[in-house]
Ligand SMILES: C[S@@+](CC[C@H](N)C(=O)[O-])C[C@H]1O[C@@H](n2cnc3c(N)ncnc32)[C@H](O)[C@@H]1O
């Protein structure tokens with residue numbers, strides 16, 4: 001991938017087990033193959049991003065296949081627009097433990113010059129992703145300052161992850177694509193009802209992305225019937241977990257199957273350039 005130095009913004013070159021820029025800034029490749037491009041002065045906390053517990057809960061839940069329809073929809077949409085035999089560079093921003101990144105890599109595995117990268121601010125998530133998906137190039141970095149050369153990315157995905165839109169516009173080339181997944185109005189409504197007295201529907205309006213054209217907007221919604229373990233795991237991987245009182249965890253553990261709705265908004269944007 002076309003990394004740039006997070007300190008001086010010069011291109012980074014791979015030399016042995018490290019990435020170096022012309023100004024001699026050096027970033028070592030970890031044993032698992034990823035590189036940490038998050039300088040300590042850019043960190044907002046000691047361990048930014050999802051914790052190891054959240055990451056493990058997400059991996060367990062995703063492994064059970066509950067979000068497989070979304071994984072397929074993301075891969076199909078990307079494959080439908082990146083269908084020529086070209087040197088595509090695809091970035092998964094806020095990739096977590098790599099569930100979607102790995103599937104994107106598998107989708108393009110027979111293409112000769114397509115490279116897939118995953119970026120997350122959580123070192124735990126990237127370490128785990130790099131172990132599991134060795135064909136993907138992973139880095140620890142913040143989506144607020146993407147360590148990629150301007151215009152070097154053909155397409156990016158942003159699935160339930162924060163990002164700086166100006167940085168996306170900088171790194172994605174003119175004519176390139178951005179695929180976003182955000183919660184639809186009824187996403188996990190029944191979970192929220194366990195925790196909040198006044199449950200509000202998610203706002204489903206598309207964010208405004210200056211310089212981008214919205215090409216398609218698809219709602220993907222389907223019911224989930226979760227056993228108590230999966231329901232507790234799902235709660236653990238959401239931001240609702242820390243608000244959930246002990247009674248809520250108790251109800252999930254003893255209440256039998258838990259029925260809830262998924263509701264995803266999948267949008268494809270094209271960079272006007
Ligand atoms: C809800 S999770 C989604 C992970 C993955 N896209 C998925 O859907 O499985 C959000 C992810 O964004 C990451 N994250 C949060 N703030 C970030 C930032 N500033 N830069 C990069 N990643 C960030 C978290 O560590 C976490 O892995």
Ligand SMILES: [Zn+2]
Nearest residue numbers: 005008021025
């Ligand atoms: Zn440098």
